Amino acid sequence: MLPIRRLLLRDLLVLMAGVSVLILGLAWWSQQQALIRQSTARTQTALRHLDESLRQQLEASQSLGGVVRGWWLNGALDPANPGEAARMLSCPCWRPSAASRA
Amino acid sequence: MPMLASQRSITSLNLARTDGRSLLFLRLGGVWSMRELTQPGPNAQVRWHRFDLPGGGSRTEPWTPMAYDPRTRPWYQAGMSMHTPAWIQPYAFYTTQDPGITYTLPIQDQSGFRGVAALDFLLDDLTARVWSAPPTPRSHCLVVDTLGRALILPKDPAFQSTEARRKAFLQPLGPGFLEAQSGLVALMDRSESPLRFNYRGDPMVGLVTAFQGLPGIHWHLFLTVPEEDLLGPARFRIWSLLGLTILSLGLAAWRIRHIAARVAGPIAQLGAAAEALGQGVAPPPFRSNILELRSLDRALRQASQILTDQAVLQRQLEHSQRMETVGTLAGGIAHDVNNQLAAILGQLHLCREFLPEAHPVLRRIQRAEEATLRCAQTTKALLSFSHQSRPExxxxxxxxxxxxxxxxxxxxxxxxxxxxxxxxxxxxxxxxxxxxxxxxxxxxxxxxxxxxxxxxxxxxxxxxxxxxxxxxxxxxxxxxxxxxxxxxxxxxxxxxxxxxxxxxxxxxxxxxxxxxxxxxxxxxxxxxxxxxxxxxxxxxxxGLWSGPAPRTDIVAAGAHLAGRRVLVAEDEPPLRDLLADALTLARVQVTPAPDGAVAWRAWQAGAFDLVLSDHRMPDCTGLELLGRIRASGSQVPFILVSGQGLESAEEGLSRDPNVRLLPKPFDLPRLMALMQELLST
Missing domain, CATH: 3.30.565.10 (Histidine kinase-like ATPase, C-terminal domain)
Incomplete structure (x- = not known):
């Protein structure tokens, strides 16, 4: 014989516990999935930014190389003429020193 | 604005002609310098032009010997063998001995090959730039080439010093060196799927992607991010949600307990009330605002009332049954006793009739008659109790x-x-x-x-x-x-x-x-x-009273009754004999019958002036005998003797002028007076 109070309490608690476990499990699982997706997406985004950053730097260097190559080919830049090369590339006010001129 | 002044990426720019003359633009400490080489080979001399003077000025250092030929360097060799600019495999730079990569541009036109231009990147500079803008504070970026050698190192305490980084660059990943990240190599073919692993106790998410599209570059970028950096805030929210959920569950449990108590309490009261009802006790007061439970309470109270009524009725029925039982018993006893008392009274009266008036026994006979009459009154009371007699x-x-x-x-x-x-x-x-x-x-x-x-x-x-x-x-x-x-x-x-x-x-x-x-x-x-x-x-x-009954002495009655024919129906032999003796003494012609059936046959066989019949007889009662006689058309006088009341029959009999009721026990003078009354009319 079971008092109705205990019966109600037990059945309601069992029902609530079951539903709660189910809801919590589903919520936990879905949250984990969401977190994994989120972490993956953020990692991929970060990796893409790294890719773009590196690519920008290297492409900028390639662009610089292309300019230097163009100057050399059209005669504006020649390793045999260090003064002109220095003015074009690094120091526009460069003047050969006395030692250089000597 | 000079081109190199705005450059922060490249470390140096080499320009080398086919005759060996070369210029090297080198950035050291953010300041560009130029090295001039005129005669390559073992006796080569170089001089440096420093562009670091205040106001944008420069100075030129003296020529110094330096056994160097740029045409022997990897970048020049690669430039000679290619037709389009491309990045070449990393190597250690000649000037600083630091590892780096070079973008090599062959300079050639219709006139032929004129030289090579090369832009150098220090791997340490690339690493520093990546370190300067990490995706998350504790994320690690790693770049390897097709041979699996490290080109950009992760930001790790092991690589904090320049010397450590210099040793680490171009080292292949594997046991003892970036072992955790080496596992990511397996992911190179499925770069979209992250790898989860532990790095020094921290759960990490790792991802790898190919870095391609630039000439000569086939790298792989590795990024490892601590899960805590990615999911920390979200996890906090989840744990907060979990805490709130548990709190809600606690509140729900408390509420469920309250509901259970609120519903079960009244039901338990109703159960106790029903149990009390089963034990014949009135249900205790009940309080609840639940409609169905109040309906149950009402039903229980109605059942209680019905049970109470039934109990009262049951008691009344039992009482009636007891009274009826006692009445039946008393009636039976009184009838038998009355018969005997009537016989005793009659015999005593006859004794008195036969004794002389001065006889000393007469007084005792009279006392015996008085005692017998009192006894008769007792039986009458018993009959009254059982509704079988009416008092006189x-x-x-x-x-x-x-x-x-x-x-x-x-x-x-x-x-x-x-x-x-x-x-x-x-x-x-x-x-x-x-x-x-x-x-x-x-x-x-x-x-x-x-x-x-x-x-x-x-x-x-x-x-x-x-x-x-x-x-x-x-x-x-x-x-x-x-x-x-x-x-x-x-x-x-x-x-x-x-x-x-x-x-x-x-x-x-x-x-x-x-x-x-x-x-x-x-x-x-x-x-x-x-x-x-x-x-x-x-x-x-x-008006419920009657006067005293008339009485006539037997001897005196003989004058009126002599020669009359009387049928006496009585089942009690002593009483029947007494009546026969008394009536014979009164000179009446008596025909005794032991029961109603014999009396009826005697009536049919003979002629009678009066019928004296007991009521309670076997085979045919006195009333039935009267009914048969009246049915035959005779109105003969009829005295019905009974020790019990006749109840409903009395009213009908009272309408017949030739019928008289004589209660038992009776004394002979009264019988004689009654017979005299009936026969004189």
Missing amino acids: LRRMDLNTQVQETAAILDRLLGGRIRLTLSLAETLPPIAGDPVQLEQVLMNLAVNARDAMPQGGNLNLRTYLQSDGQVGLEVQDSGPGIPEVLLPHIFEPFITTKEVGKGTGLGLAMVFGILRAHHGHIVADNPPGGGARFRITLPTAEA
């Missing part, structure tokens, strides 16, 4: 009856009980049977005596009630009647006396006698103590 009511004075009975009671009560009378001065006459009323008083007095063994007072009081009826109160000073017995005190077999001392029939007979008198009796315990019986009797004005 006559007009009488209750005060006189009480006084006469009190004279007898003085001897009955003994000396310890004081009997006092309080009689009303003027009382209307009542319709009663003196003998039965005397028996009522005797029974009540005997009960009072037995209740007061140590003595006390017994008071008899008469009074006129407000409704015009006459009251008689009998009150003693005893312990009173137990409260539990009060409602049942007039039921048969209810007694307050010890076992063996009381039959429990005395008050039941009193009740029956008074009911036959159309009166009633109630019992209670007055506040002053003792027991009190209050009797109410109707007055004689109601």
Whole structure:
């Protein structure tokens, strides 16, 4: 014989516990999935930014190389003429020193 | 603005002609310098032009010998072998011995190959730039080439020093070196799927992607991010949500307990009420605002009321059954006793008839007759109790009856009980049977005596009630009647006396006698103590009374009855013989019959002037015999003798002028008077 109070309490608690476990499990699982997706997406985004950053730097260097190559080919830049090369590339006010001129 | 002044990426720019002359633009500490080489080879001389003077000036250092030929360097060799600019494999730079990568541009046109331009990147600079803008504070970026050598190192305490980084660059990943990240190599073909692993105790998410699209570059970028950096805030929210959920569950559990108590409490009360109802106890008060439970409570209370009513009815039925049982028993006993008493009375009367008037036995015979009559009155009271007899009511004075009975009671009560009378001065006459009323008083007095063994007072009081009826109160000073017995005190077999001392029939007979008198009796315990019986009797004005019966002596009756033919039907042989003897003495021609059937045959066979028949006989009752005689067309006088009342038949018989009822036991003078009355009409 079971008092109705205990019966109600037990059945309601069992029902609530079951539903709660189910809801919590589903919520936990879905949250984990969401977190994994989120972490993956953020990692991929970060990796893409790294890719773009590196690519920008290297492409900028390639662009610089292309300019230097163009100057050399059209005669504006020649390793045999260090003064002109220095003015074009690094120091526009460069003047050969006395030692250089000597 | 000079081109290199805005450059922050490249470390150096080499320009080398096919004749070996070269210029090297080198950035050291954010300042550009230029190295000039004119004669390559073992005797080569170089000089540096520094562009770090204030105001944008420069200075040129003197020529210094330096055994160097740019055409032997990897970048030049690669430039010679390619037709389009491309990045070449990393290597250690000649000037600083730092590892780096070079973008090599072959300079050639229609005139032919003129030289090579090379832009150098220090791997340490690339690493520093990646370190400067990490995706998350603790994320690690790693770049490897197709051979799996490290080009950009992760930001790790092991690589904080320049020397450590210099040693680490171009080292292939594997055991002992970036071992954790080496696992990511397996992911190179499925770069979209992250790898989860532990790095120094921290769970990490790792991802790898190919870095391609630039000429000569086939790298892989590795990024490892601590899960905490990515999911920390989200996890905090989840744990907060979990905490809130648990708190909600706790609140829900508390509420469920409250609901269970709120519903179960009243149901438990109802259960207790139903259990009490099963035990015959009224349900206790119930409170609940739940509609269905209140309906149940109402149903329980209705059931309780029904059960109570049924119990009352059951008690009444049991009482009626007991009364009927006692009545049947008393009626049977009284009938048999009456027959014998009638025979005794008759024989005594005959004895008296045959003895001379001065004979000394006559006085004893008379006392025996008186005792027999009192016994007859007792049987009559028994029959009255069972509705089987009607008292012979006559007009009488209750005060006189009480006084006469009190004279007898003085001897009955003994000396310890004081009997006092309080009689009303003027009382209307009542319709009663003196003998039965005397028996009522005797029974009540005997009960009072037995209740007061140590003595006390017994008071008899008469009074006129407000409704015009006459009251008689009998009150003693005893312990009173137990409260539990009060409602049942007039039921048969209810007694307050010890076992063996009381039959429990005395008050039941009193009740029956008074009911036959159309009166009633109630019992209670007055506040002053003792027991009190209050009797109410109707007055004689109601007409329920009759005068004294006429009586005729046998010898005297013989003058009127001589020669008459009388059929006597009586199943009791002593009584039948007595009647035959008495009627013969009165010179009546008697034909006795032992039962109704024989009497009917005798009636059919002969002619009779009068029929004297008992009522209760085997085969054919007196009433049936009367019915058959009347059905034959005869109106012969008929005396119906019965020890019991005839109830419904009496009214019908009273309409027949030739029929008389004679209750048992009867004395012979009365019978003779009745026969004389019937035969004289």
